[in-house]
Amino acid sequence: MSSKKKILIADDEPDILEILQFNLAAEGFEVFTAKNGDEAIIKATSESPDLIILDIMMPGKNGIDVCKHLRAIPQFSNTLIIFLTAINNDLSEVKGLESGADDYLNKPIRPKVLLSKVNALFRRIVKTEEDVLQIGNLQIDREKYNVRLNNEDILLARKEFELLSLLASKPGKVFLRNEILHQVWGTDVIVGDRTIDVHIRKIRQKLNLDCITTVKGVGYKFEL
Amino acid sequence: MSSKKKILIADDEPDILEILQFNLAAEGFEVFTAKNGDEAIIKATSESPDLIILDIMMPGKNGIDVCKHLRAIPQFSNTLIIFLTAINNDLSEVKGLESGADDYLNKPIRPKVLLSKVNALFRRIVKTEEDVLQIGNLQIDREKYNVRLNNEDILLARKEFELLSLLASKPGKVFLRNEILHQVWGTDVIVGDRTIDVHIRKIRQKLNLDCITTVKGVGYKFEL
DNA sequence: ATTTGTCTTAACAATTTGATAATATTAATA
DNA sequence: TATTAATATTATCAAATTGTTAAGACAAAT
Numbered sequence: 111m112s113s114k115k116k117i118l119i120a121d122d123e124p125d126i127l128e129i130l131q132f133n134l135a136a137e138g139f140e141v142f143t144a145k146n147g148d149e150a151i152i153k154a155t156s157e158s159p160d161l162i163i164l165d166i167m168m169p170g171k172n173g174i175d176v177c178k179h180l181r182a183i184p185q186f187s188n189t190l191i192i193f194l195t196a197i198n199n200d201l202s203e204v205k206g207l208e209s210g211a212d213d214y215l216n217k218p219i220r221p222k223v224l225l226s227k228v229n230a231l232f233r234r235i236v237k238t239e240e241d242v243l244q245i246g247n248l249q250i251d252r253e254k255y256n257v258r259l260n261n262e263d264i265l266l267a268r269k270e271f272e273l274l275s276l277l278a279s280k281p282g283k284v285f286l287r288n289e290i291l292h293q294v295w296g297t298d299v300i301v302g303d304r305t306i307d308v309h310i311r312k313i314r315q316k317l318n319l320d321c322i323t324t325v326k327g328v329g330y331k332f333e334l
Numbered sequence: 335m336s337s338k339k340k341i342l343i344a345d346d347e348p349d350i351l352e353i354l355q356f357n358l359a360a361e362g363f364e365v366f367t368a369k370n371g372d373e374a375i376i377k378a379t380s381e382s383p384d385l386i387i388l389d390i391m392m393p394g395k396n397g398i399d400v401c402k403h404l405r406a407i408p409q410f411s412n413t414l415i416i417f418l419t420a421i422n423n424d425l426s427e428v429k430g431l432e433s434g435a436d437d438y439l440n441k442p443i444r445p446k447v448l449l450s451k452v453n454a455l456f457r458r459i460v461k462t463e464e465d466v467l468q469i470g471n472l473q474i475d476r477e478k479y480n481v482r483l484n485n486e487d488i489l490l491a492r493k494e495f496e497l498l499s500l501l502a503s504k505p506g507k508v509f510l511r512n513e514i515l516h517q518v519w520g521t522d523v524i525v526g527d528r529t530i531d532v533h534i535r536k537i538r539q540k541l542n543l544d545c546i547t548t549v550k551g552v553g554y555k556f557e558l
Numbered sequence: 559a560t561t562t563g564t565c566t567t568a569a570c571a572a573t574t575t576g577a578t579a580a581t582a583t584t585a586a587t588a
Numbered sequence: 589t590a591t592t593a594a595t596a597t598t599a600t601c602a603a604a605t606t607g608t609t610a611a612g613a614c615a616a617a618t
């Protein structure tokens with residue numbers, strides 16, 4: 111999967127903050143916290159989270175204020191916002207959603223419900239992501255499955271693409287031949303010794319660029 | 335806003351149905367109703383609603399079943415679904431959201447909360463909704479179901495249209511054959527290996543334009 | 559009932575790919 | 589430098605993948 115989703119949590123109660131952080135981090139999200147509304151705005155601006163969870167009742171700027179403030183900034187017009195509230199009545203819920211939030215969650219927090227909501231919201235948004243490697247003037251787009259060098263498309267066959275994609279994923283790192291076999295061919299496929307070489311050759315030929323270095327007796331590495 | 339949003343409500347209690355219908359219609363939505371799960375599926379198919387509100391507890395097919403059934407059909411992969419439930423416990427909520435719903439609502443119904451949730455969901459979706467794709471001199475109108483090239487209408491059969499529409503939704507992106515099968519044919523439909531090819535061929539033939547590229551071993555992509 | 563058009567499949571052709579073998583080249587080391 | 593191990597190069601071939609055409613099942617329209 112691409113990069114980790116960032117989630118910002120703002121609540122003045124340390125316990126709640128901790129519970130949320132623990133559960134979301136365990137699910138693989140990158141979590142940031144804020145102890146009040148103003149801090150939330152600052153961290154939101156600096157971290158550009160994908161989702162912001164706001165407690166409504168906070169000293170100073172409350173959650174609704176923060177939400178309105180953020181929604182007025184283009185950077186956050188598409189950010190997911192969830193309210194956290196103990197006030198379980200019509201009024202606050204309505205106010206929350208009308209101020210531009212995507213959902214709200216009642217306290218006490220039920221971790222499973224929280225995670226489900228978060229995932230449900232992300233499922234809807236996730237679609238607009240990109241997965242491109244950019245190394246110098248070389249661009250490898252894993253989604254579009256193409257390689258561009260100096261704004262010119264280069265057609266690589268599947269194995270060639272996967273091999274280059276692997277090497278370029280960690281420029282400078284030397285990949286052992288075994289490692290390459292496992293990653294590109296799989297653990298149970300057996301191919302001859304020269305197979306990798308031939309593919310490397312084709313890549314070098316097609317790219318016409320000195321970017322794959324042979325490390326004799328060890329493997330190959332990609333560099334600039 | 336474009337045209338009226340369509341909402342389908344499925345509940346076995348006539349009272350609830352009426353309350354919901356009244357409130358949503360008053361807000362300007364076009365409302366359809368169903369008295370059970372099977373009717374819901376039928377009406378969903380014929381009306382293509384933008385939002386479906388499903389009672390979880392219904393005789394016969396319950397809401398979760400209906401949701402799963404619908405989500406497996408490409409037509410409904412992006413339709414909003416909200417559950418309606420009196421069961422106020424973790425388990426049912428989690429199950430609901432995991433079966434692909436976007437939100438849930440606890441009974442008793444509080445009209446204002448309902449409307450806020452509905453509006454919050456629509457607000458988020460509206461942005462990704464583009465019924466007319468324009469790529470170069472090619473125009474794909476998903477609502478009218480037609481394709482124009484150089485101001486000339488081109489008649490595509492439904493599967494052809496959906497396939498082209500999918501590929502053109504992300505120009506440059508390579509769609510894996512599997513991905514295409516899921517999106518166009520649905521997750522549980524099984525068709526032979528050559529079916530996609532044949533449809534691709536027909537599109538190429540009818541458009542008479544070099545815009546669909548084969549990426550051998552991977553899939554197809556659309557490009558100007 | 560007949561026509562029309564859509565969707566799928568089967569059969570075969572055409573193409574591309576990936577692996578190998580054979581040979582050449584390179585780099586390290588005795 | 590001669591030797592050797594490792595890699596590079598090239599051509600070739602079988603397998604995998606896709607293209608094409610025609611035909612039949614089915615549904616919708618006439």
